[in-house]
Amino acid sequence: MTTLDPPFKWRREKLGAGVWEHRGKVAIAGYGHSPVDRRWDETSMDKTLGAYSILACQKAMDDAGVTADQIDGVVCCPTTIAGASGGAASNWAPRPFFAPPYDSEWGLTRVNAKWLIDQMHLPNVKFAPSSVPTIGEMVGLAAQAVGDGLCTTCLVIYPTGNLTGRYRRGGENAEDYAKGERQWTVPWGNHGGNDFINIFPHNQYCITYGGTHDDVAPFVINQHRNGLLTPWGFNANHGIPQLTLEDYVTSRFILKPLRIWDCDRPVNASAAYLFTTAERAKDMKQPPIYVLNHSQHNFKPRSTQPVLDEIEMWTDHAARLMYEGAGLGPEDVDIFNPYDGYSTMTQFFLEAFQWHGVKRGDSFAFYAGDIRVEGPHPFSSSGGNLGNGRTRTAMYTDSIQQLRGTAGRRQVRVRADTALCAFTTPSSGGWIMLGKHPS
């Protein structure tokens, strides 16, 4: 099997490279979701992260009409979403493991290509990198690999685990000492994460452009609405009622002004996508959804905490990079599914990409308008993480469904020929542009 080592240069992160050389020549032909559980229940072996990843892969293959022997690429993110600081909440160990294939963390709290290939008996895989980033970048990796000919029929798997216990409690967060990068943040209470990264610039945003934190409420509420219209999502399957404005403004604070409903709900789930060449996709079961570009970015703040100016500069750069490589502009984007893991970062993306003409400082007024999927500005039609749980995949699946015309009650009424989606933070991650047509 191939490993992800140089000279395979798949990242597209520099301006000036022009339109992506494989624009319209790579396609997504299938997708599949496992059930979305709040946590693994620690007893059901058919609900482990590994079992759910196999299920998601089988669904993606069935959706595309592809058999196991046709798969020659597997791109799977091996990290646990609970993160390095998750401690007891991220690993099964030191508790006793189970009988194979659950005799290690692989298959329980983490999934990698090797484990999946072994369990799924995929005989012809020739591309299975071992160091795979999170889904925001891995879709770009897979698209580039297919475009470059490293594989032709590639499964892309993103598992998101969650075990018993409060999220990311334990581990480093239980220690009395702060080492490495944490020496600059933790003594004052910043344990790290996108909540901290974005809440300070969000406050500065409110000061700079006017408005208050609770002006994000219409967006959060609409995310929950879209989530309830998503048959596979957590909310739609667990009796979660529609969030109301009163629910929102009376909810408890996490990092005031950040409220509980501004944060996505960690879940145990997996999703898979099948990438292939545009030529092959034409003969598969579903209409191809073409990849028009992928891009990545990685910025570091000058000092301890990113500030609004930096966030706006970084997201502006990401937008220019994506639009240049796609050969498109803001007016060409029909479906826009940015990342919403914390509600406080989404306005930065909306304004940078200028979707539906939204400029810097306009987001709160835009949120207050009609952003329902039935309306003229169906922003984040996926419901994102806030509406579906922390799978980080709703943005991709909804984009595919909208372009296929199979989004059901979420199907937008406006044109749906292109879709821009991401799992990314302002500082790092990636974007992917999809199209109903190859050009």
Place this chain on the structure above:
Amino acid sequence: MPKVIPVADPLSKPFWDAVNQKKLLLQFCSGCRRLQYPIRDRCADCGSAEKLGWKEVRGRGHISTYIIIEDGRLDRRMSDQPYNLALVTMDEDPGINFYANLPGTPVDKVPVGAPVEVVFEEVAPGQLIHEWRAVQ
């Protein structure tokens, strides 16, 4: 407040040694004429390691904004919750910022825009950290 205790590494040791002497010593790139904090192995602007030295700063700044940690993840700070976490920009270079719990400022009574000065707080025997106090 039982704050988490920073552990110096070879790169950051001069910084923490200075803090323990109640001095705020930041990196300074002689090529870029620019201060740097947090401490890095090279200048984030020009990439030079050789041109990075140290410069003592006055320790004056302003409160840019703040949050209140109501439900954080640090075991050691659970009993402190809720508490202020402010973002302080340094007057000598507003591109440099620090976190601050603002000792002496009541929770959620933070005067955004107010001047602050550095103070030093013991978090373990012999180990100080740099904190910031609002100047009225």
